[in-house]
Amino acid sequence: MITIKNLHASVEGKEILRGINLEVKAGEVHAIMGPNGSGKSTLSNVLAGREDYEVTAGEVIFNGKNLLELSPEDRAREGLFLAFQYPVEIPGVSNINFLKTALNEIRAYHGKNEITAKDFLALVKEKQKLVELDGKLANRSVNEGFSGGEKKRNEIFQMAMLEPTLSILDETDSGLDIDALKIVANGVNTLKNKNNAYIVITHYQRLLDYIVPDFVHILYNGKIVQSGGKELALELEAKGYDEIKKQF
Amino acid sequence: MILEKTQTHQRVIEQISVLNAKVDFMNDTALSNALTYLEEKGIPNNKNEEYKYCNIDSILKTDFKNIQQQFNTVSTINNLRLNDCLTLVVVNGNFSEKLSDKLVLKGVKLFSFNSLENSGKQLLTAAAKSNSDSFIALNTAFSGIGFHLKILKNEQTQIPIQILYINSASAESFVNPRNIIELEENSSATIIEHYINIGTHKVFTNFVSEKYLAQNSNLKSYTLQNETSLGYGVYTNQVKVNKHANYQNTTVTLSGRLVRNNHQVILSEDNCEASLFGLFKTSNNQLVDNHTLIDHQKPNCQSNELYKGIIGDKSTGVFNGKIFVRKDAQKTNAYQSSKNVLLSDEGCINTKPQLEIFADDVKCSHGTSTGKIDENALFYLNARGLGKESAKKLLLSAFANEVIDKIEVDSLKEIIESQII
Numbered sequence A: 001m002i003t004i005k006n007l008h009a010s011v012e013g014k015e016i017l018r019g020i021n022l023e024v025k026a027g028e029v030h031a032i033m034g035p036n037g038s039g040k041s042t043l044s045n046v047l048a049g050r051e052d053y054e055v056t057a058g059e060v061i062f063n064g065k066n067l068l069e070l071s072p073e074d075r076a077r078e079g080l081f082l083a084f085q086y087p088v089e090i091p092g093v094s095n096i097n098f099l100k101t102a103l104n105e106i107r108a109y110h111g112k113n114e115i116t117a118k119d120f121l122a123l124v125k126e127k128q129k130l131v132e133l134d135g136k137l138a139n140r141s142v143n144e145g146f147s148g149g150e151k152k153r154n155e156i157f158q159m160a161m162l163e164p165t166l167s168i169l170d171e172t173d174s175g176l177d178i179d180a181l182k183i184v185a186n187g188v189n190t191l192k193n194k195n196n197a198y199i200v201i202t203h204y205q206r207l208l209d210y211i212v213p214d215f216v217h218i219l220y221n222g223k224i225v226q227s228g229g230k231e232l233a234l235e236l237e238a239k240g241y242d243e244i245k246k247q248f
Numbered sequence B: 001m002i003l004e005k006t007q008t009h010q011r012v013i014e015q016i017s018v019l020n021a022k023v024d025f026m027n028d029t030a031l032s033n034a035l036t037y038l039e040e041k042g043i044p045n046n047k048n049e050e051y052k053y054c055n056i057d058s059i060l061k062t063d064f065k066n067i068q069q070q071f072n073t074v075s076t077i078n079n080l081r082l083n084d085c086l087t088l089v090v091v092n093g094n095f096s097e098k099l100s101d102k103l104v105l106k107g108v109k110l111f112s113f114n115s116l117e118n119s120g121k122q123l124l125t126a127a128a129k130s131n132s133d134s135f136i137a138l139n140t141a142f143s144g145i146g147f148h149l150k151i152l153k154n155e156q157t158q159i160p161i162q163i164l165y166i167n168s169a170s171a172e173s174f175v176n177p178r179n180i181i182e183l184e185e186n187s188s189a190t191i192i193e194h195y196i197n198i199g200t201h202k203v204f205t206n207f208v209s210e211k212y213l214a215q216n217s218n219l220k221s222y223t224l225q226n227e228t229s230l231g232y233g234v235y236t237n238q239v240k241v242n243k244h245a246n247y248q249n250t251t252v253t254l255s256g257r258l259v260r261n262n263h264q265v266i267l268s269e270d271n272c273e274a275s276l277f278g279l280f281k282t283s284n285n286q287l288v289d290n291h292t293l294i295d296h297q298k299p300n301c302q303s304n305e306l307y308k309g310i311i312g313d314k315s316t317g318v319f320n321g322k323i324f325v326r327k328d329a330q331k332t333n334a335y336q337s338s339k340n341v342l343l344s345d346e347g348c349i350n351t352k353p354q355l356e357i358f359a360d361d362v363k364c365s366h367g368t369s370t371g372k373i374d375e376n377a378l379f380y381l382n383a384r385g386l387g388k389e390s391a392k393k394l395l396l397s398a399f400a401n402e403v404i405d406k407i408e409v410d411s412l413k414e415i416i417e418s419q420i421i
Ligand SMILES: Nc1ncnc2c1ncn2[C@@H]1O[C@H](COP(=O)(O)OP(=O)(O)O)[C@@H](O)[C@H]1O
Pocket: A011, A012, A016, A034, A035, A036, A037, A038, A039, A040, A041, A042, A043, A052
């Protein structure tokens, strides 16, 4: 699905990603863990196409295409989705209207015609239920006045609506209480199938009890320093990040 | 302040008096005051603080060298009519009974300036004093044949009235449309003043409206300016609001090479209210200059202002909002806000709130903000699959909607929604 080779990226002349290698296949769940500041969000943003970051070396192949050459919107249309660590508030832009536009632009990109109002409403209803998002929230301005947890749930709602092939969840669990965490995890587990894949970025092992990863990677100082199965997360939880910091 | 006087006014007067007959509906004192004032002050240039960004003297010198007062005949207005309104038509400054709908509304009366009642004659120049401002003076001296629209006591007019100002210059021209809108006690009305230009040459509109709101009356007024890049104008509204009356105006500027709005509202008795909202989008080398004045003269009045600008290319936007709170005007509540989005590096916005408060028990606040399109929001939308253009459009619509949502006439709202972004 996605192959990242020797990816280097910097911001304001400072190198943040220093040669990332990662391959994610359809049907897989990969967890990326690592201390604050190690470059997890940078990696997510570079993959999503944020222009603040300069890719200085490496390549990323996404479903056969050179991802780094695509605009952010085309990456989304090709099936990439980033659930932001800090979703932005957009006053005056209705959550639902914007999702409808997004969905239709993605459909148009694939040569499909616009979704009917009826089908769209049915879809909204179904996906709202999946993430137990209050109907009122869905109709409000994008994230405006949402609590931290509501914002995260709205990200997963949008993911459910757009049905991407690769979803990157950037610390979706932070700021969620255990009930909300279970809801989000349940949403992901329901949507998960053999044709899509997930990169779950998290600080804590807690989320991985509910979204069970096939692989766990430790990102430190802009590099993946260790990879393993789901037991690596437990190991890390027991040892703490200090051990990693000492080691690398 | 001593202003450097220029001779522009004399040349303009000479060129526009060719066509205009003597305006015999104006009283002689007002007329002679007007001419004296003009002779004394001339046309303001950028040395005048109020016209710092809007040098009309220089514009008249460069863009209106040869005013010829020639116009194409306007024979139909069908596609300009708002379908849920009654329409009155003013062509090149003069009221056209022929093109206007018959005003069949109960409780509404209309008098052409040629057949003004005594009360109308008295209102003419009562709020717009001919010795207070050069453009009012010029309009007074060369006023087109306007009308006095009167909403009678206790009448709640249900159908909005669209006043369509059409310009059709076939050579450089200068027009002076004028009206009086009067709401008698306990009456209410909605009016839309809609300016358009179908001419082939430059036209300068020097508009003056006097609006009188008697006790307990309620006027919802809308201004839609769409005079194209051949349109220049100074639009003066002098509004007098009486006890418990409520004046609301929303001014939307869609086009115009130069648009200067002078909107002055006097809250002359207690417990009255005024709201002024504005939205403009500029491009190329346009200049849109909104000057407002709200004069709180008596206690317990409220005013609320929100002006929003979207400034592109090399255009310039100005918002200058004065609020006076007189000594008597205790318990005044005045709120003012100006928000702007700059779409280019060469665009420019000048905002200046001016609060002059002489009472002590008042609540006044003002705020101004100017920024670019929020890049984070843009990226968020792009990352969801929205293209650059539609994401930008969505964000600008959201910005504009705060003003557009105030519009309660559907047909008008639709025009604006479809043209603003
Ligand atoms: N836009 C930016 N401008 C400057 N520095 C940045 C920017 N984004 C990230 N950084 C820096 O890059 C490093 C990695 O940040 P980030 O990717 O957010 O880490 P993580 O998500 O793993 O906590 C940090 O040192 C951070 O300060």
